[in-house]
Amino acid sequence: MDTLRLILLFLHVLGFAALIGGLIAQSSEPVKRVNAAMRDGAGTAFVAGLALVGVLEAGDGDVNHAKVGVKLAIGLVILVLVMANLRKERIPQGLWIGLLALSVLNVAVAVFWSPTHA
Structure with missing residues (x-):
């Protein structure tokens, strides 16, 4: 079960990397559009996140x-x-800008809203 959790966490992180990378790749372009990296990254991060919660609940x-x-x-x-x-x-x-801010915010929630360990 721990291996499955790690695989899903890896896919979740890769999804956000693709989403944010797809957004940042357009930063210097005058015309912004939803590209394949954003589409695939958002979908992967969302589905892997749902599956990850399921594994954690189990x-x-x-x-x-x-x-x-x-x-x-x-x-x-x-x-x-x-x-x-x-x-x-x-x-x-x-x-x-909103998509970039929401994506970074979601990563920040994951990183900073964690239990503290002594």
Whole structure:
């Protein structure tokens, strides 16, 4: 079970790397659009995150449901925005900034909202 958890965590991180990388790759472009890296990264991060919570719930460890809820909400907003704008020729600069901010926020929640160890 621990191996499956690590594989899902790895896929979750790769998904966010692809999403943020797809966003940053367009930073100097005048026209922003949803690219394949953003689409695949958002989907991978979301599905792997759901599966990861399932594996954690099935195990004997504690799950921080508040953190999971916040990450789920942010991830769902990202996924919906990416998929809703997938076929558009361009997305507004504000949406691009919003997607980047939400993606970084979701990673920050994962990193900084963790139990402290003495």
